[in-house]
Amino acid sequence: MAHITDLGVTELRDGIAKGDFSAREVAENFIAATDAGKSLNSFITLTPDHALAKADKADKARVAGTLKPLSGVPLGIKDLFCTNGYRTTAASKILDNFIPPYESSITEKLFSAGAGMIGKLNLDQFAMGSSNETSAFGNVISPWKRKGDNVDITPGGSSGGSAAAVSARLIPAATGTDTGGSIRQPASFTGIAGIKPTYGRCSRYGVIAFASSLDQAGPMARSVKDCAALLEVMAGFDPKDSTSIDVAVPDWEKLLSSDLKGKTIGIPKEYRVDGMADEIEKLWQHGIKMMQDAGAKIVEVSLPHTHYALSAYYIIAPAEASSNLARYDGVRYGERVTPENGNLVDMYSATRAAGFGYEVKRRIMIGTYVLSAGFYDAYYIKSQKVRALIARDFETAFQKCDLLLTPATPTAAFGLGEKQDDPLSMYLNDVFTVPASLAGLPAMTVPVGLNEKGLPLGLQLIGKPLDEQGVLNAGLALEERAGFTSLPEKWW
Numbered sequence: 001m002a003h004i005t006d007l008g009v010t011e012l013r014d015g016i017a018k019g020d021f022s023a024r025e026v027a028e029n030f031i032a033a034t035d036a037g038k039s040l041n042s043f044i045t046l047t048p049d050h051a052l053a054k055a056d057k058a059d060k061a062r063v064a065g066t067l068k069p070l071s072g073v074p075l076g077i078k079d080l081f082c083t084n085g086y087r088t089t090a091a092s093k094i095l096d097n098f099i100p101p102y103e104s105s106i107t108e109k110l111f112s113a114g115a116g117m118i119g120k121l122n123l124d125q126f127a128m129g130s131s132n133e134t135s136a137f138g139n140v141i142s143p144w145k146r147k148g149d150n151v152d153i154t155p156g157g158s159s160g161g162s163a164a165a166v167s168a169r170l171i172p173a174a175t176g177t178d179t180g181g182s183i184r185q186p187a188s189f190t191g192i193a194g195i196k197p198t199y200g201r202c203s204r205y206g207v208i209a210f211a212s213s214l215d216q217a218g219p220m221a222r223s224v225k226d227c228a229a230l231l232e233v234m235a236g237f238d239p240k241d242s243t244s245i246d247v248a249v250p251d252w253e254k255l256l257s258s259d260l261k262g263k264t265i266g267i268p269k270e271y272r273v274d275g276m277a278d279e280i281e282k283l284w285q286h287g288i289k290m291m292q293d294a295g296a297k298i299v300e301v302s303l304p305h306t307h308y309a310l311s312a313y314y315i316i317a318p319a320e321a322s323s324n325l326a327r328y329d330g331v332r333y334g335e336r337v338t339p340e341n342g343n344l345v346d347m348y349s350a351t352r353a354a355g356f357g358y359e360v361k362r363r364i365m366i367g368t369y370v371l372s373a374g375f376y377d378a379y380y381i382k383s384q385k386v387r388a389l390i391a392r393d394f395e396t397a398f399q400k401c402d403l404l405l406t407p408a409t410p411t412a413a414f415g416l417g418e419k420q421d422d423p424l425s426m427y428l429n430d431v432f433t434v435p436a437s438l439a440g441l442p443a444m445t446v447p448v449g450l451n452e453k454g455l456p457l458g459l460q461l462i463g464k465p466l467d468e469q470g471v472l473n474a475g476l477a478l479e480e481r482a483g484f485t486s487l488p489e490k491w492w
């Protein structure tokens, strides 16, 4: 039999139910793996007590015949989700010692469904970044290496800890959040699957806010099926989040089908961007063939405003961030710095100067600038108009097709430090993920192959609002045909 840490969420769930192994064994094996994988720096806080307590509960539930959908499955939780009684930092010094007195709705749902928590995962500070290099708790290192050199590779960001830990088999799956690509880009950099559902599917209650009109939670896991099983638990109406959608959650896992007969897949021509690597173009063509093989019809579609998506995102997201992060003033949360002979304003300034990292400060400055009286119309309002046009582009495209197939990222993962001094080239990473975020659409990335250097590459599927099933089904069709089984060589 495979080693326990080789198993994913649904395999663990089914194995526990059948009695192939106990939930305690599962938890102990993954706790040992996280200990052995410490050099990847994927966790900020380890919580083995939580995982073990949940495991013992699961083993009792098995005997009593009261197993729940995720009983005994240990998960990693991105350290952006508030966890009652467990430190939650957003990877920032300003929340270094913050212990939430309440539970996020997503973790509440996961834990009520029987899942345990192995630890809180590292991320880009306040989820701002594409490489996990903005964390105040150090870079996360991808378990993958480029062939021919020993340079540390980024796992992507902002859910870099989630991606690294899942791909290194330290945990079977993790939660992520995605504001402009933070589930999809790291998943595709590390050879795992991840889905960002329709905006409003997953509650944002208790998820530390970055850009509220964009933030969505979702699962990152080893297979499309595992993503479906987790998303079923995570999604659902929540009266505590005013943007939560009150619609039923389908049985995504049960309804999975990789038969795409009768489906039309759109290929947006504007996603063929300048400077896109040849290997990405090849991968995309390969994906198109796999979709045809699954029975889908392929059409070319146009999303004419794609070109403006990144600029609009990097105005709207910082604008919302600057407003959301105003609450960290040294009075109510975490860190406080009190300069000698200083007044209240001096305390605010000193606290924020010491507590926030450079990227967070950059975003707050950009955000306050674009919201300032003199520039509001020129930047913020203009971006909102562009956002509406981008959403309309998708609506028009979806009159001709059911789903869109695009690359996940313009390149494979890069080396740590290679882009850190060049924010623009860092922001370019998000060119394929940001449009679906601006339009609030469900989108998923699936690993499809390795590049010449042996690093994973993924493709993205974008669906109509609330059509997670369509996205998951096409994801499954890709997964089955790509047969991506590569794993990073163990060096940690």
Ligand code: GLN
Binding pocket: 127, 128, 129, 130, 157, 158, 177, 178, 179, 180, 181, 182, 183, 210, 317, 430
């Ligand atoms: N990389 C993007 C950014 O830096 C997206 C981050 C995210 O989705 N949280 O804003």
